[in-house]
Amino acid sequence: MSYLRIFDEEAEYGQAADRNDDTEEKKVKDTEVAEIYKLTDFPEEKLPKKSKSKEWVVEVPFWFKKTKDVVGRHSTPIDGLKLHPVLMKNLKAEGYREWFPIQMDIIPAILRAGMEERDIAVCNPTGSGKTVSIVMAVIQQLLMSSKPKQALLVTPSRDLSLQTYSTCRRMAAHIPIMIKVNEMTPSEDLNAIAEGEEGDPMMMMTTTMKKRQIEDLTNKQNKKKIIGGIDIFTIAGLVNYLKCNANANNNINYDIIVLDEMDRIVQDCEYSRINIADLWTQVCKSNKRTMKIALSATIDFNAKNIALLQLKNPIYLGTYDTTYRYEIPYQIKQFKMFSKNKANRRNLLLGLLEKMKHRKIICFVRTLSDVEKITNRIKETIEPLTYGVSKILSDRKRARILQKFRDNELRILVLTDNVSRGLDLPDLDTVFNFHTPTSIETYLHRIGRTARGFVPENRVCIAITFLEQSQDATFEEMISVAKNAKLTLLTKDMELP
Secondary structure (H helix, E strand, O other): OOOOOOOOOOOHHHOOOOOOOOOOOOOHHHHHHHHHHHHHOOEEEEEOOOOOEEEEEEOOHHHHHHEEEEEOOEEEHHHOOOHHHHHHHHHOOOOOOOOOOHOOOOOOHHHHHHHHHHOEEEEOOOOOOHHHHHHHHHHHHHHHHOOOOOEEEEEEHHHHHHHHHHHHHHHOOOEEEEEOOOOOOOOOOOOHHHOOOOOOOOHHHHHHHHHHHHHHHHHHOOOOOOOOEEEEHHHHHHHHHHHHHHOOOOOOOEEEEEEEEEEHHHHHHOOOOOHHHHHOOOOOOOOOOOOEEEEEEOOOHHHHHHHHOOOOOOEEEEEEOOOEEEEEEOOOEEEEEEEEOOHHHHHHHHHHHHHHOOOOEEOOOOOOHHHHHHHHHHHOOOOOOOOEEEOOHHHHHHHHHHHHHHHHOOOEEOOOHHHHHOOOOOOOEEEEEOOOOOHHHHHHHHHHOOOOOOOOOOOOEEEEEOHHHHHHHHHHHHHHHOOOOOOOEEOOOOOOO
């Protein structure tokens, strides 16, 4: 069975069943679309774990289950998709020679959804090229439009926002598109919003106005006609930005909204008491249709949470069956290693690092104090070029450290989960879970920092998780809902691949 499938029940929603028919397609009635989000209409689906003693039960929208296979695992030459010549030139300049499997479906699906007034939902393993393909499809949409369009990209963290901004700038080189990152100050985060605090509106407005003045001046000098814009926000930054613009009586209208790591965004909104429906109302103030694109490697199958996104007759590209909830990249070799206590775990980590002097490594820990302690211990005994990355560092400093790691100036990083989502670190081949992940989603996003993109045959990607023997059964059961979750017991004397 193919691991990517697409839902396409056009006849059920009154759309043209024959794509070759030139007659105008019927529009979906609002009353029919509303039926999608009634929880009573969602049949209950039982998804068994490998364990016979328990089952996990989840209500899912019908479009998750009515699917058909569309692709396999094979790559396609870059000329297999016909995009704008400048965009193709930028892709080749960045070294792209082949499309990932998911990219061959996402880009045409988004272009098609824009014409049919439908939304997109994507669930695919980490490192499969989801974000890049979304960015390319959005830019292609802006290039195809006869009128300037605005796109909004929402991410769960500042690091991912900056990474997405960099991707957009590279993909849109020599294309007259305004790309902005409107961020909150480092001291403002979701906790501040949860407690009812707000950022400094004057600071926010001043920063935004300065950015726009500089960009307007630059584009005027270049004498280029702006074909659209892309704004990149964290969810907290978006809330603050909307408040600032509400005070200034500015209208905000986005034609495309992208939710990167949508499950994390929904969780953050719930934690911070942010009403997603109100956000949609504020960013889509006109009567025109706004296309939503939701993507994640661990999409939330809960019908109630999905309904919050208000997806309209979505095209679904992703993994869903009655056996596995998620999928782990098959290139990752997964190991578990038993430890007696924290001190023993630290000694085991140092012993393994001593054997891996030619590998690029990241180590996930639970707390900020652990970042400092583990980093200092590794620096003293194993590798001086080791840095810890956490949210207490400024955006600029975190970006510098991550860039040094990408440029092979650093070999080992110690991280918390706050900076794990969506982080793209090329050539990373080893991930340590110093503290045992408490959820399957955390486990997938941690080990998903390796085996990203096309992995060379001579490169071995490893994920090692430390756990106590009493945690073994629970941990095995937790990850059993993911395809390719095969753990090998690692001992001190065992040779790593």
